Amino acid sequence: MVLARPVKRRERPAAAPEAAKERPGRLRGAALRLALMAVPAAFFALFFVYPVAAIVTRGLRIDGQWRLGRIGDVLTDPAVLDILWFTGWQAAASTALTLAVALPGAYVFARFDFPGKRLLRAVVTVPFVLPTVVAGSAFLALLGHGGLLDSLWGVRLDTSVWAILLAHVFFNYAVVVRTVGGLWAQLDPRQEEAARVLGASRLAAWRRVTLPALAPAVAAAALMVFLFTFTSFGVIQILGGPRYATLEVAIYRETAQLLDLPTAAVLTLVQFAAVAAVLALHAWTVRRREGALKLVAPEQTARRPQGAAQWALLWGVLAVVALLILLPLAVLVERSLDAPGGYGLDYYRALQSVADSGGTYFVAPMDAVWNSLRYAAVATVFAVAVGGLAAAALTRKAGRLVRGFDALLMLPLGTSAVTVGFGFLIALDEPPLDLRASWILVPLAQALVGVPFVVRTMLPVLRAVDHRLREAAAVLGASPLRAWREVDLPLVARALGVAAGFAFAVSLGEFGATVFIARPDHPTLPVAVARFLGRAGQLNYGQAMALSTILMLVCAGSLLVLERIRTDRSGEF
Amino acid sequence: MTLLRLDEVTVRYGERAALDAVDLEVAEHETVSVLGPSGGGKSTLLRVVAGLERAHTGRVWLAGRDQAGVPTHRRGVGLMFQDHQLFPQRDVGGNVAFGLRMRKVARAEAERRVAELLELVGLPGAQRRAIASLSGGEQQRVALARALAPRPKLLMLDEPLGQLDRGLRERLVVELRQLFGELGTTVLAVTHDQGEAFALADRVVVMDGGRIAQTGTPLEVWQRPATEFVARFLGFDNLVDATVHGQSADTRWGKLPVPDGTPPGPCRLLVRPAGVRLTSPEKGLPCTVAARTFRGDRVALVLQPAGAPRLEAACALRDAPKEGERVGVAFDADDVVVLGAGS
Numbered sequence: 052m053v054l055a056r057p058v059k060r061r062e063r064p065a066a067a068p069e070a071a072k073e074r075p076g077r078l079r080g081a082a083l084r085l086a087l088m089a090v091p092a093a094f095f096a097l098f099f100v101y102p103v104a105a106i107v108t109r110g111l112r113i114d115g116q117w118r119l120g121r122i123g124d125v126l127t128d129p130a131v132l133d134i135l136w137f138t139g140w141q142a143a144a145s146t147a148l149t150l151a152v153a154l155p156g157a158y159v160f161a162r163f164d165f166p167g168k169r170l171l172r173a174v175v176t177v178p179f180v181l182p183t184v185v186a187g188s189a190f191l192a193l194l195g196h197g198g199l200l201d202s203l204w205g206v207r208l209d210t211s212v213w214a215i216l217l218a219h220v221f222f223n224y225a226v227v228v229r230t231v232g233g234l235w236a237q238l239d240p241r242q243e244e245a246a247r248v249l250g251a252s253r254l255a256a257w258r259r260v261t262l263p264a265l266a267p268a269v270a271a272a273a274l275m276v277f278l279f280t281f282t283s284f285g286v287i288q289i290l291g292g293p294r295y296a297t298l299e300v301a302i303y304r305e306t307a308q309l310l311d312l313p314t315a316a317v318l319t320l321v322q323f324a325a326v327a328a329v330l331a332l333h334a335w336t337v338r339r340r341e342g343a344l345k346l347v348a349p350e351q352t353a354r355r356p357q358g359a360a361q362w363a364l365l366w367g368v369l370a371v372v373a374l375l376i377l378l379p380l381a382v383l384v385e386r387s388l389d390a391p392g393g394y395g396l397d398y399y400r401a402l403q404s405v406a407d408s409g410g411t412y413f414v415a416p417m418d419a420v421w422n423s424l425r426y427a428a429v430a431t432v433f434a435v436a437v438g439g440l441a442a443a444a445l446t447r448k449a450g451r452l453v454r455g456f457d458a459l460l461m462l463p464l465g466t467s468a469v470t471v472g473f474g475f476l477i478a479l480d481e482p483p484l485d486l487r488a489s490w491i492l493v494p495l496a497q498a499l500v501g502v503p504f505v506v507r508t509m510l511p512v513l514r515a516v517d518h519r520l521r522e523a524a525a526v527l528g529a530s531p532l533r534a535w536r537e538v539d540l541p542l543v544a545r546a547l548g549v550a551a552g553f554a555f556a557v558s559l560g561e562f563g564a565t566v567f568i569a570r571p572d573h574p575t576l577p578v579a580v581a582r583f584l585g586r587a588g589q590l591n592y593g594q595a596m597a598l599s600t601i602l603m604l605v606c607a608g609s610l611l612v613l614e615r616i617r618t619d620r621s622g623e624f
Numbered sequence: 625m626t627l628l629r630l631d632e633v634t635v636r637y638g639e640r641a642a643l644d645a646v647d648l649e650v651a652e653h654e655t656v657s658v659l660g661p662s663g664g665g666k667s668t669l670l671r672v673v674a675g676l677e678r679a680h681t682g683r684v685w686l687a688g689r690d691q692a693g694v695p696t697h698r699r700g701v702g703l704m705f706q707d708h709q710l711f712p713q714r715d716v717g718g719n720v721a722f723g724l725r726m727r728k729v730a731r732a733e734a735e736r737r738v739a740e741l742l743e744l745v746g747l748p749g750a751q752r753r754a755i756a757s758l759s760g761g762e763q764q765r766v767a768l769a770r771a772l773a774p775r776p777k778l779l780m781l782d783e784p785l786g787q788l789d790r791g792l793r794e795r796l797v798v799e800l801r802q803l804f805g806e807l808g809t810t811v812l813a814v815t816h817d818q819g820e821a822f823a824l825a826d827r828v829v830v831m832d833g834g835r836i837a838q839t840g841t842p843l844e845v846w847q848r849p850a851t852e853f854v855a856r857f858l859g860f861d862n863l864v865d866a867t868v869h870g871q872s873a874d875t876r877w878g879k880l881p882v883p884d885g886t887p888p889g890p891c892r893l894l895v896r897p898a899g900v901r902l903t904s905p906e907k908g909l910p911c912t913v914a915a916r917t918f919r920g921d922r923v924a925l926v927l928q929p930a931g932a933p934r935l936e937a938a939c940a941l942r943d944a945p946k947e948g949e950r951v952g953v954a955f956d957a958d959d960v961v962v963l964g965a966g967s
Contacts, residue, residue, distance in 0.1 A: 522676050523709040525696040528726030528774060541713040
């Protein structure tokens with residue numbers, strides 16, 4: 052996910068447009084870039100392109116014959132068209148609703164100073180790194196059968212589309228607040244003041260100065276939200292019931308339950324095409340956004356609200372955050388403690404024994420916590436290594452090839468995780484790559500989702516390192532390698548920490564691929580939650596809530612650490 | 625002895641030449657200022673010498689050695705960047721010691737040298753301070769100390785005082801000149817500010833669109849601008865087409881005296897404001913005072929002769945005529961300069 056913020060354009064000295072570089076230097080640069088790209092390219096070829104291609108081939112090639120006719124068959128199937136229609140409109144509706152709810156929030160976080168702002172900003176980001184399964188369970192606890200609304204007023208919204216939409220808003224609120232608000236906080240308010248002095252009304256100044264500067268960020272955020280909701284899996288799986296299915300859920304059902312691989316393959320291709328289109332649009336808006344904006348430090352633009360209207364806006368946003376984000380999380384915790392014999396840690400205790408898991412596991416569910424942490428740690432190492440190299444290769448802005456590579460790195464974000472997971476099982480089961488029985492499969496799949504986050508966090512920081520600092524080091528006698536070590540590395544180290552944290556949180560919550568490849572005796576947290584939710588009974592439900600709470604605390608903990616590390620807002624998230 | 629020599633150095637960005645066959649020599653212990661408008665190729669000149677930019681044609685010689693193929697970090701020159709480029713993640717001491725570390729100077733020796741340099745630039749004991757806590761002037765001093773620390777053969781300064789306020793700038797120019805004199809450093813500085821260039825340098829090189837328009841001591845350049853470009857860049861506007869006959873020239877301002885030995889025929893003349901003398905309206909060229917600007921010890925006047933371009937003049941405050949007053953103008957041969965073709 053990009054959530055890219057405009058790269059601050061530094062004024063280049065009169066020297067050094069790329070075109071002027073001597074030929075040998077350029078060649079050396081290209082060679083270096085290719086070498087850096089080799090590892091990430093191989094990683095993606097092996098663990099993304101190959102499995103996805105394998106599963107598509109398996110579906111469309113029967114007895115050595117391509118059956119492309121199937122594409123037509125599937126695409127004219129009314130049931131499939133229904134799914135496509137639902138996937139599209141719920142994504143559009145979720146995006147519109149998220150923007151409507153979160154844009155005022157973006158403004159408040161950008162321009163107002165109030166106590167506890169930093170903490171609150173971290174809190175609204177918690178849902179974003181929360182596993183979809185937890186988000187689903189939280190809303191289930193709020194809106195579902197026996198949920199808070201049900202027990203208070205007998206209102207149930209699960210299996211209604213509202214539950215899905217609200218969960219999507221819950222999930223993506225931070226995307227808008229961070230992408231749009233991050234830029235908004237850095238827009239120089241004096242630009243608007245200049246327009247006011249020139250005779251523009253308050254509204255006209257906003258419309259003509261701020262809005263155009265903000266529009267690309269809004270578009271980028273909207274496209275990102277659209278992408279996430281279009282490929283939504285965990286939320287729909289838990290809240291959608293049998294009535295609602297997105298493409299991703301349909302792919303899962305076709306592959307895992309109905310074993311109809313051809314249909315799954317076609318649906319994968321459709322989703323692939325849609326995601327590619329959205330990403331292309333997104334890349335375009337981001338590129339346009341990198342135009343010269345006058346940016347200032349965020350601390351300079353925020354001030355205490357003044358007047359009744361601004362206070363009302365602040366309180367309104369706080370109320371929305373409380374209702375939409377804090378309440379579901381709080382209810383989740385409450386349900387996990389609400390044991391039959393009164394509030395207590397019964398469900399948590401039950402997690403520690405095999406017997407109480409209702410035969411769901413060969414191991415105590417608590418072991419899932421350790422599995423998750425271990426897998427996520429390994430996945431983080433992979434993601435940071437691959438993503439770091441890719442970001443280093445992409446640092447220099449360059450031609451089509453590099454931009455194409457950039458886009459390729461983003462694809463796993465939108466490609467059906469279910470397809471990737473199932474593809475792993477199908478493709479990586481033969482020597483020399485017989486990994487099916489190996490635990491490494493899970494971290495590999497999780498790393499795939501982590502890499503785009505690493506690249507998006509590192510890239511702007513790497514690009515922002517002023518090349519003249521390297522020149523200054525060179526003039527003082529540092530060789531190019533030494534200059535990189537002395538100048539780039541210290542500046543980038545912090546971003547590396549942030550990237551690792553994001554990769555860790557994302558790996559921890561990965562569900563779509565992991566659900567396929569995690570071995571039954573080594574479930575991860577999200578998989579364990581989903582299994583509990585799939586079974587009837589108070590104890591199972593309670594344990595699902597307890598596990599979700601643990602997962603939430605781990606994710607929130609790593610996020611709070613991130614907020615501490617990141618004193619500068621140079622990253623793209 | 626010549627420390628730096630440029631032979632016909634050309635740097636092109638696409639079609640545009642940032643440096644166009646530039647020849648330049650800097651002698652040991654000399655301070656040379658390159659003066660010119662922004663975008664005139666000044667920074668490129670420094671970058672070519674430092675090896676940060678490659679010359680398309682021509683050669684750079686340092687201490688008698690051709691620098692082709694010598695990478696930046698082995699050239700042994702110092703460069704103070706326009707906006708200092710201090711390493712933000714290191715403290716003041718770490719910045720100053722950087723070049724010493726690259727040369728593997730022993731730690732104790734490096735520490736001694738850092739302390740000495742910080743003393744020299746007027747920031748004693750600032751080793752542990754963070755870069756972000758420094759004011760613009762302090763940053764400038766640290767950048768200077770950092771550039772001086774490895775004792776470079778040649779110290780290059782890119783707009784060294786550009787971002788500082790006026791008072792600080794004037795003080796630092798004096799300090800720098802003293803410092804370079806004491807250290808015997810060879811200095812090549814570029815600036816767009818003539819005051820800075822004249823105050824700092826033994827020799828001034830004026831650049832125009834990638835070419836050298838004039839070289840000379842500050843006094844020579846100020847008194848005898850070589851071309852119309854140089855004259856205008858220095859702020860002189862009394863320029864006129866003329867035809868020389870012997871001791872005088874015909875212009876739209878009437879007959880002007882010209883220096884001895886001026887070749888006859890058409891040319892372009894500069895009359896420095898000091899050479900425009902006010903007389904009574906009956907004598908000399910009759911003019912109306914169009915504007916007067918108070919400049920402290922003197923008054924700058926804009927005079928409008930009938931049917932001819934405006935003239936700039938300067939006079940003492942008590943003699944200054946009022947706006948709209950009628951005056952006469954006579955010209956001094958000493959302040960009339962015959963300009964070369966140039967641009």
